Amino acid sequence: MAKRVTIQHLADELNTTPSTVSRALRDHPSISVGMKKRVRDLAILRNYQVNSIAANLRSGQSKTIGVIVPRINRDFFSNVIAGIEEVANKQGYGVVICQTHDELQQEANCIEALLRTRVDCILISISLETKGFEHFKKVIDMNVPLVFFDRVQESSKTIRIVNNDEKGAFVAVNHLIEQGYKRIAHFTGPGYINIYRNRKEGYLKALKENDIPIDKNLIIENKLDYQAGYDGMRQVMKLSNPPDALFSSSDYAALGAINWLKDNNYKIPNDFGLVGYSNEKFTSHISPSLTTLDQHSLEMGKYAANVFFDRFKSEDRDFILNSLSINPKLIIRESSKRKRKV
Amino acid sequence: MAKRVTIQHLADELNTTPSTVSRALRDHPSISVGMKKRVRDLAILRNYQVNSIAANLRSGQSKTIGVIVPRINRDFFSNVIAGIEEVANKQGYGVVICQTHDELQQEANCIEALLRTRVDCILISISLETKGFEHFKKVIDMNVPLVFFDRVQESSKTIRIVNNDEKGAFVAVNHLIEQGYKRIAHFTGPGYINIYRNRKEGYLKALKENDIPIDKNLIIENKLDYQAGYDGMRQVMKLSNPPDALFSSSDYAALGAINWLKDNNYKIPNDFGLVGYSNEKFTSHISPSLTTLDQHSLEMGKYAANVFFDRFKSEDRDFILNSLSINPKLIIRESSKRKRKV
C-alpha cells in the first residue's frame, strides 16, 4: 500500500514548507513563478492529488452541493441534475445526488447523510409522501442553505424554484378545447403537493373560462405512473358519460391511458385527445406522439444552483424574491392535433 | 450563524472529554451505560451531527463509494445504482454518482473528482469513447480499488462484473430464427467496447449454427440511440435484399427502428421481427411491445458493490475470480412473436 503523497512530501523534497507548496498549488499571488513551476512539476511527477477532505475540514466548507430527488431515471430530474452540475462544476463545486424513491423515510435519510458530509447547500424536490417540515428543521438549524425546486414545501420561507404549473395546465386544457374536445378528464396527484394542486387549478380555470361544466367524476387522483394511467382511463371510460380528452399531470400516466385506449380500439386523436406533462423523452417517440408541457428542466437546475451561488454567496446582489417561477411550454404533437391548421 | 455543535461542546457541558463523548457516541464497549445515555441524550438535545469530514480525515477513509456511469437516466444504470446503494448503505457507506455523458474527457474529470474526495472505491461503466487505460492509472497508483461493470476495460487485471452478452445475443437471435425470420440485421456499437463486440459474436455464432449466411451489409455500427436506429433501419431496408428481422444492441435504437417501420407501413411482427437489449422500462409500454434482454441490473449493482466489500475488505474469503458473468434473460414480447404457441 503505497502511502499517498501529501503536501508535506513535496515540501520536504523541495526544501520548502507546506504553506508554500499549498500556495503555489493554488496560484497564490505572492509566490514566485519559479517556485510555482517547481512545485507544480513535482506535484505532477509524484502524482499528487489534493486531499479535499483535509482541505474541507480546514476551510469549513465541503465545496459540494447535495441534491435530493424522487428518482434519477426520469428525464425531468436527470436534466435538472445536469443543469445543477453544469453550474456547480463551473464554480469548482461537486454535486452529490440522492434519491428518495418517493418515500418520506428515505428523504429523511438522505438529509441526514448530506448533513453529515457537510454539503454546503441542499437542493431538493420532495417525495410524494412529504407533507411536514420536521425533517427539514435540522437543515435550517445547521444553517445549511435549502432550495426547493419543482415539488416544493410551501409552508416555509425557504427559496423555491417552480414552474408556473397553473399556467401550463391552463394553456394545455385551452388547447384541447380549441381542438374541439368537449369533456376533458384530468389525472392528478396528491393535493398537498404544489405541482398537482396548481395544475388542477389551471385545469379548472380553463374549463370555467370556457363555460364547460366541471364533473368531479372526470378528475382522478392516483399515483400517476403507467399502471395508474391505464386503470384510470378504464375507470373514466366506463362512466355513462365518458370524456373525449385527458389532461394528465404526468407523461407516464398519459402513456398508460394511451395504451388502454389503443387496447380498446379508440382512435387518437380523432376519438380522444391527450396532453401529458413533463416532456419526457419517450413522448416524442411513441405513436401517436404525445402532446405535453416542457418544463425547461435544464434551466430549472441552473436556476436552483445559481440561487445558492448568488443568494448565499455574494452579498452584492439584492436578491429578495423567495420564489422563482418558470413558464412551461406546450409541445403540440399528434395525440391532441385533431384540427389541422395551415 | 449558529456555530455547529461539536463533540467538544458536548464534552464541556458534561464535564468530560472529547474522547469519552466520541466513544459513547460510537457505542464503545468500555464506556458505562450511564455515560452513554447522558452523552446521547445531550447529543440529541443539542442536535449534534457528526462531522464526517473530520472523522474521515482522521480515519483515513471516506466511507463512500464513487460510481461512474455514462448517464443516469437509463433504467439499466439507475437500477444498477439502486443495487449499489442498497448494499453500500447497509454497510454504512454513502454513494456518490458521476455521469460522463459518454465522453472520455468527462470520465477523466469524474475520476479526478472522486480521487480528490478520497472515495474508498470506484465502480465504473466506461464511456463510449473510452479505449485506453491512462486515466485509470492514477486510481491504481493511489491504491483505490477499481471495479468495472457492464462496459469494462479489458486490457487490465482489475475486477469486472459483466453480463454474458454473447450468450444473450445468441439466445435472442436463435429466438428470431425459431420464429421463422430468415435475414436478420444487427445494430452494434464500437467494437472496442466489450458488450457490443460480444453481442455481435453471439449474433454471428447463432447465424452460423443455423447455417444462415452472414451478410455484412446487415451489420450496422452506429451510436445506438433513437435517431441512429431510425436511420439505420432505413439504410438496411433500402438494400436490394432487405432483412426481415433486427437484433439491436440497444432498446433505444430498436425503438427508432420500430418507428421507421411503422412510418413505412411494415407490420410487426408479421413483416418484421425485432429484439432489443437492456429491458428498458419503455419496452413493455410501447406497441408493439419490444422483445429484449433483461440484464438483472439491480443484481449487477449488488455484485459490483459486494466485490468491494468482500474482496477488498475482509481477508477471510478467498475471492480469486477476476470476472463475474451474469446470464441475461430473454423477455419475449409482441415485436418478435410471429408464431403463436400454446
Next chain:
DNA sequence: CTGAAAGCGCTAACAT
C-alpha cells in the same frame, strides 16, 4: 471506565 495528547492533511493569520 475515563482522560491526555497526538495527529490525519491542509490553510491562513501572522511573522520575517
Next chain:
DNA sequence: ATGTTAGCGCTTTCAG
C-alpha cells in the same frame, strides 16, 4: 516571497 504556527473536529493509542 517564504516560513512559523495554530488549528479545523474527530479518533485513537497510551496512561492512568
